[in-house]
Amino acid sequence: MAIVAQESRLSRVLWPILAWTIAIIFFFPIFWLVFTSFKTDADAVKPEHLIFFTPTLENYINMTENYDYWRFAINSVITSVFATLFALIVGVPCAYAMAFNPTRATKDILMWMLSTKMLPAAAVLYPMTFLTKNFLGIYDTHFLVIVVLCLINLPIVIWMLFTYFKEIPKEIIEAGKMDGVSTWGEIKDILIPLAWGGVASTALLCFIFCWNEAYWTVRLTTTEAATLSKLIEGNRAPEGLFFGRLSAVSAAAVGPIVVLGWFCQKQLVQGLTFGAVK
Amino acid sequence: MKALQASALALMAATGFAQAGSHASELTIAIVNNGHMINMQKVAEAYTAETGVKLKWVSLEEGVLREQVTSDTATGGGQYDVINIGMQEAPIWGAAGWIEPLEFGAEYDMDDILPAIRAGLSHEGTMYAAPFYGESSMVMYRKDLTDAAGVSVADNDSWDNIKAAAAAMHDPDNGVYGACLRGKPGWGDNMAFITTMVNSFGGAWFDADFKPTIDSDEWRAAINFYVDLLGNYGPPGSEGNSFNEILALYNEGKCGMWIDATIAASFLEVDGVAYAQSPNAGNPVGANWLWAWAMAVPTGTANTDEAKAFIEWATSKEYVQAVANHPDFGWGSVPTGQRASTYMFDEFKAVASFAGAEMAAIESAAPEATDLKPYVGVQFAAIPEFPQVGSAVAQEMAAALSGAKSVDEALAASQAAADAIMSEAGYY
Secondary structure (H helix, E strand, O other): OHHHHHHHHHHHHHHHHHHHHHHHHHHHHHHHHHHHHOOOHHHHOOHHHOOOOOOOOHHHHHHHHHHOHHHHHHHHHHHHHHHHHHHHHHHHHHHHHHHHOOOOOHHHHHHHHHHHHHOOHHHHHHHHHHHHHHHOOOOOOHHHHHHHHHHHHHHHHHHHHHHHHHOOOHHHHHHHHHOOOOHHHHHHHHHHHHOHHHHHHHHHHHHHHHHHOOHHHHHOOOOOOOOHHHHHHHOOEOOEOOHHHHHHHHHHHHHHHHHHHHHOHHHHHHHHOOOOOO | OHHHHHHHHHHHHHHOOOOOOOOOOEEEEEEEOOHHHHHHHHHOHHHHHHHOOEEEEEEEOHHHHHHHHHHHHHOOOOOOOEEEEEOOOHHHHHHHOOEOOOOOOHHHOHHHEOHHHHHHOEEOOEEOOEEEEEEEEEEEEEHHHHHHHOOOOOOOOEHHHHHHHHHHHOEHHHOEEEEEOOOOOOOOOHHHHHHHHHHHOOOOOEOOOOOEOOOOHHHHHHHHHHHHHHHHHOOOOHHHOOHHHHHHHHHOOOEEEEEEEHHHHHHOOOOOEEEEEOOEOOOOOOOOOEEEEEEEOEOOOOOHHHHHHHHHHHOOHHHHHHHHHOOOOOHHHOOOOOEHHHHHOHHHHHHOOOHHHHHHHHHHOOOOOOOOOOOOOOOOOOOOOHHHHHHHHHHHHHHHHHOOOOHHHHHHHHHHHHHHHHHHOOOO
8 A cells, every 4th residue: 555655746746747757858849949039140159158248139130121931921821821720621521521431442442542741742742733734824923822731731631520520429420410400410510529629730730830831831832822931941041051040040931830739738638538438 | 513613723823823934034043051152142133223233132041052053054054144153063064065065254253263263163265153252261370379379471371391290289288279170071262272282292083084083192291291280289179170160160260270262361260360372282283262152044944135235234344343342241242263353452451461471372373274283173173073072082181080990001092982873983
């Protein structure tokens, strides 16, 4: 009995220490990024100014005065919001059909969707550029970025929603059917309220992936639809990496998504652990 | 269904499904991110006010810029009207027909452009990119330290004297290292400096058949000297140092001398800096490197005339004056290394103590193919395969510097890697 109590006390101490250690390891890069963003480029590479330095806002002033940060930020918001919205509009009915009306091909379709993530993006760079620029005429438009981000994330969205929907008893949906509820009604009034945590966390993750996407957003845009990824990319100078300046741009780019994640962490955790314990 | 349709319409409206096609009063300009280019965005507001041509700027990392321009060209062009390219690409892309030949009016004064820079941006006598700013390399040394140590550094000094001066200034206990040189791997990093050193020892990247000559005696002598100099009289961890890192060390007073791009002189904040032309080991040809960031017009653009007109303005004498007279800038911010006339202004000479040394370095650089080297370029070879070859060799040189490999091992591995790349590319 005494051993059990001792173990319990030990785990009460050890687990929080472990949790804090892991949290600090994960948070440290973000902290260091923000910390470095208040250094001058010269201070950023001086070992003696690793911790102690005179903080400056010059990198942030430079970013807004010379690089039009807000234009890139607004483009990131527009493309991420609409891409997430459309991924859900397509993904929810898709996952609903697969979860509650599966066929023999359902598993294969799910695997096929996932396999599209295995294609190296560079392999389709030329056809994507050619088609969107010369054939469709939608190069460097928000529309193109939204479509691409939506399609890139659709397999993950469908997989996640499918997993959440599978946890909901089929009988509840069938009861709705018996009461004469339409398919859309089943999704809107029964499924989404029941799986709200899963839908919210899927939307959040999709939004984060859209916000952070850098391969296509850099290569399929020039000025009109360029997102924050392109702003960061453009701040790499031929003379090398100016860490102070680059840190400020990166901090301002990831800042909104970190804040969003912070406020929505309850939904994120709820969604990610949905059905984890049976 | 109606909700879906409404959403789709809203999306189309919000995002502008079909953008208005670009028209002649608007130019899209892709630039690399450096101070002169960023300043140009502000200075060019006057150009827009005068001509009505709206300018849209896209700042890109050097590698991404190359990739975007090549993929744009491969798909018919039109994405950019003006592009920033370096001296490595200009002759290659010009020969390939990817960029337009440039000819300007008499007022542009083509003869005012420094001949070495003009030659480096030309193919068969035709200029394909107009220089925005240029640079060479030179020795930037602390005269207070050389005087105190009783040594001197001369123009085109011998490498042995350079080593003796570095040894005399080397005082690691007080945080002063005799020589700070690039060691970070990269064809534009350590290989830029190492190539000039190899050139000065009489070596070259390739022979007349474009077979790599990295296992030659000249390379061996140069790399042994480099590893010895930097290993004994350089700062610790030199294999991680390139331009920015050394600039920080120099401004902290930790470097006795630095041999690097002439542009570095405008960033130096320590007192007592003196300049000398790059050292050599008997062969002065190729000891001074040569580079320029230039502006070109991709062949696919629909706005060729407007793009050429903009480049004519942005690389003109008038532009230099516009920067000098701009309230945010002044003579200390004018782009240098492209026009001889810039160096004639007393106002410029007053703020740029390095001006004379910089111009002499650029003028003595020889990018043309010679009996010694069959390729255009000083610290690089203007062939498409060079970035790949240079990057592979750069890794080996960094390994030799750090002691992970012997110089002979690094040279043998470099030769094998370069040979494989050139052979696969079909040179022999």
